[in-house]
Amino acid sequence: MMSHTAYMIASYAVAALTVAGLVLWIIGDGRARQRELKTLEAAGIRRRSAEVSSGEGK
Template sequence: MSHAFYIYTSYGIAGIVTLCLIAWTVLDGRARRRELAALEASSLRRRSAAAAETQKP
């Protein structure tokens, strides 16, 4: 393949940036979910969630 350095570096950098973006989004989501679970555990809940819970038979 001609100009292999330029082609593979392009795909490599595009791949690294994309994977970093995916990893950052997934890890950010997990961290937020953990925080929400911790708040839930300490019995702090959204008013709407609490209201829905009390309306259940």
């Protein structure tokens, strides 16, 4: 039978692995989105936030 200490260590280990997995997933997804943006910008597609002002009022 598991002792209380072993249960606590296992619980913290599972939680730490879950958080580490989520952090790695977020980092990987962010890098993928950056690559996607670079590909779109290289194709001439620009973001609205990067529009050059034409001097006309909106």
